[in-house]
Amino acid sequence: MADLHHTSSAQTSSQRFELTTTARTVLLSGVGLGVLSLLLVFFNDDPFHTRFWTNILLNTLFFTGIALFALFKYSAGVVAFGGWFVGFKRIWEAYSLFLIVSLILLLVLAGGLYLGYHHLYHWNDAATASSDRIISGKSGFLNKNFFTFFTIVALGIWIYLARKLRSISLDEDVRGDASYSHHKKLRHYSSLALPLIGFLSAAFFWLWLMSLDAHWYSTMFAWYSSASVFVAMLALTIGIILYVKSKGYLQEVTAEHLHDLGKYTFAFSIFWTYLWFSQYMLIWYGNIGEETIYFRTRFDHYKVLFYANLVLNFLLPFLILMRNDTKRKTGTLVLVAILVFFGHWIDFFQMVKPGALHTSHELIENRSSMGQLEQLEAKPMEVSQEEESHAGAAADTGHTGAVAGQNMDTAHSASEQAHEASTEGHASTGNHGEDTHGGSGFVAGFTLPGLLDLGVMIGFLAGFLLFVFREMGKAPLVPKNDPYYSESLHHHVM
Amino acid sequence: MSSHKEVIYGLYNDEEDLLKAVKQANAMHLPIMDVFSPFPVHGLDPALHLAESRLHAGGFVYGLLGLLTGFLGMTWIFTKDWPIIFGGKPYWSVPAFIPITFEMTVLFAAWGMTITFYIVCGLGPGITNKVLDERITDDKFCIAFNKASLGDTGKVNEFFRSTGAAEVNTKVL
Numbered sequence: 001m002a003d004l005h006h007t008s009s010a011q012t013s014s015q016r017f018e019l020t021t022t023a024r025t026v027l028l029s030g031v032g033l034g035v036l037s038l039l040l041v042f043f044n045d046d047p048f049h050t051r052f053w054t055n056i057l058l059n060t061l062f063f064t065g066i067a068l069f070a071l072f073k074y075s076a077g078v079v080a081f082g083g084w085f086v087g088f089k090r091i092w093e094a095y096s097l098f099l100i101v102s103l104i105l106l107l108v109l110a111g112g113l114y115l116g117y118h119h120l121y122h123w124n125d126a127a128t129a130s131s132d133r134i135i136s137g138k139s140g141f142l143n144k145n146f147f148t149f150f151t152i153v154a155l156g157i158w159i160y161l162a163r164k165l166r167s168i169s170l171d172e173d174v175r176g177d178a179s180y181s182h183h184k185k186l187r188h189y190s191s192l193a194l195p196l197i198g199f200l201s202a203a204f205f206w207l208w209l210m211s212l213d214a215h216w217y218s219t220m221f222a223w224y225s226s227a228s229v230f231v232a233m234l235a236l237t238i239g240i241i242l243y244v245k246s247k248g249y250l251q252e253v254t255a256e257h258l259h260d261l262g263k264y265t266f267a268f269s270i271f272w273t274y275l276w277f278s279q280y281m282l283i284w285y286g287n288i289g290e291e292t293i294y295f296r297t298r299f300d301h302y303k304v305l306f307y308a309n310l311v312l313n314f315l316l317p318f319l320i321l322m323r324n325d326t327k328r329k330t331g332t333l334v335l336v337a338i339l340v341f342f343g344h345w346i347d348f349f350q351m352v353k354p355g356a357l358h359t360s361h362e363l364i365e366n367r368s369s370m371g372q373l374e375q376l377e378a379k380p381m382e383v384s385q386e387e388e389s390h391a392g393a394a395a396d397t398g399h400t401g402a403v404a405g406q407n408m409d410t411a412h413s414a415s416e417q418a419h420e421a422s423t424e425g426h427a428s429t430g431n432h433g434e435d436t437h438g439g440s441g442f443v444a445g446f447t448l449p450g451l452l453d454l455g456v457m458i459g460f461l462a463g464f465l466l467f468v469f470r471e472m473g474k475a476p477l478v479p480k481n482d483p484y485y486s487e488s489l490h491h492h493v494m
Numbered sequence: 495m496s497s498h499k500e501v502i503y504g505l506y507n508d509e510e511d512l513l514k515a516v517k518q519a520n521a522m523h524l525p526i527m528d529v530f531s532p533f534p535v536h537g538l539d540p541a542l543h544l545a546e547s548r549l550h551a552g553g554f555v556y557g558l559l560g561l562l563t564g565f566l567g568m569t570w571i572f573t574k575d576w577p578i579i580f581g582g583k584p585y586w587s588v589p590a591f592i593p594i595t596f597e598m599t600v601l602f603a604a605w606g607m608t609i610t611f612y613i614v615c616g617l618g619p620g621i622t623n624k625v626l627d628e629r630i631t632d633d634k635f636c637i638a639f640n641k642a643s644l645g646d647t648g649k650v651n652e653f654f655r656s657t658g659a660a661e662v663n664t665k666v667l
């Protein structure tokens with residue numbers, strides 16, 4: 001086996017990854033599909049384009065997390081004297097450089113806070129921020145200036161580290177020698193990266209994800225969302241390695257390495273479940289209204305996602321990857337990788353959507369109740385029904401303050417006008433209007449990912465892959481002077 | 495382990511030497527009786543053509559048993575045997591049962607596999623097994639042959655010499 005390894009590595013040591021024309025076409029059309037989906041969403045949306053912006057936010061955060069936790073895993077591997085992953089470390093290096101694209105996307109979203117072209121964050125509504133006691137209490141942290149400042153600083157530090165690790169690693173290819181000075185430098189920056197990613201990512205997820213439900217907080221949240229993207233990152237890595245291998249590259253990455261990635265996926269799926277359950281159980285046990293509202297909303301209106309989350313991200317990977325051989329066989333490994341990648345995207349979907357939708361729909365109600373009072377008399381009977389079914393899309397009565405003091409009937413009737421526009425766009429499943437009593441109607445794009453939301457995700461995924469493959473093509477895939485490369489070649493799990 | 499058995503064994507200083515020697519013995523068609531190592535050696539199981547252990551399948555069954563014991567036990571206790579309301583929750587509060595279910599799963603799987611392993615290996619309190627060489631639990635790696643199944647001992651001695659065994663001994667078990 002060892003001899004085989006050496007001949008193949010000699011062949012590929014200077015080889016660079018090249019994307020085939022077919023693959024490029026497929027990925028480009030994936031991006032096209034994403035753009036088309038975004039446009040379709042944009043023109044069939046509520047007045048604030050909430051579905052459009054939540055989709056951009058959701059996918060930006062998801063792929064930022066994947067890039068960030070690739071950097072984290074890579075650094076952790078270097079600091080922990082890990083050798084097994086060195087054979088494919090260029091893939092994680094390429095992931096981590098995606099943070100540059102992330103920064104641009106995040107700045108577009110942060111710009112929306114100033115220019116008001118989206119209403120994703122409750123705390124960014126000036127009227128609410130001053131009248132709502134909970135939100136004004138958090139306003140030192142949750143305000144657009146700190147939000148933007150933190151994003152730039154955190155992403156700046158991460159991008160600096162990602163580029164630094166990458167440049168040291170590439171320089172090692174050319175000038176690495178037996179003094180291992182490159183590797184020592186790599187270790188130096190990696191040990192810097194670990195706390196900087198570990199601590200900053202927690203605040204990053206508080207700001208960008210948890211503050212979508214601005215009244216709510218959970219001490220488990222940063223861990224839970226981090227574990228989610230971590231598993232997605234592992235799943236995507238399995239997929240990319242298998243694809244790249246099928247094209248004749250990275251032949252020295254064998255079932256042994258995939259076995260370890262499978263173990264990581266298995267272990268971190270359980271870790272994610274542990275965090276998900278800990279968060280759920282503490283809130284369930286405490287039974288405090290401000291906290292339970294988070295799960296009440298998701299349990300009542302996002303029931304499919306609530307259970308699909310646990311089945312896709314715990315039950316299936318746990319049962320399928322439990323055996324030794326399923327982590328080594330391509331079929332089962334790919335199946336689980338697809339399941340958990342999609343599963344954690346769904347997990348992010350239900351972290352992002354309910355809070356953001358509630359915020360902007362409440363705002364639409366408020367604005368229309370102030371601006372369009374003369375239309376109150378129109379169709380008073382239908383109005384309440386519309387309103388009830390919309391409780392399915394937005395959260396219900398948990399958030400207080402913004403609508404306090406208003407005549408509820410007024411708010412309801414007037415909101416109908418505003419909702420009319422949004423209903424057209426959202427109810428693509430067709431059953432939106434039917435379910436007016438239970439409040440559990442499934443609305444594509446809101447309580448369930450619709451085809452367009454999947455299209456946007458595919459667009460982002462294709463864009464991410466194009467970026468990663470481009471970065472992989474810029475340098476030899478085999479880090480031949482890495483002192484641990486030989487260990488990676490001789491990695492044996494069983 | 496009924497009657498006396500004469501065993502010829504070689505001790506190696508390094509697990510790499512051991513692995514090479516095992517492969518060499520296979521090539522020379524020498525019937526290995528057993529191999530001893532102070533720690534698990536990667537690649538040794540396939541080299542010895544050992545079938546994969548079924549202990550983990552047992553572990554799954556024990557775990558499942560623990561899961562059912564935990565969950566159904568809690569269900570029975572809190573709905574039938576001694577129903578108590580905690581914090582206004584219903585008697586049958588699934589989330590509260592999950593930590594106990596998890597603990598029972600781990601407990602059953604761990605104990606079940608340990609006991610099974612002891613039984614399969616003929617180990618247990620009060621049972622003493624004859625030890626070939628005390629250093630095989632410390633720093634030596636050992637390949638043992640049953641002299642009766644070898645026929646020609648010259649071939650074995652040549653094998654030990656050529657594979658770099660640090661010591662070759664004979665012992666009657």
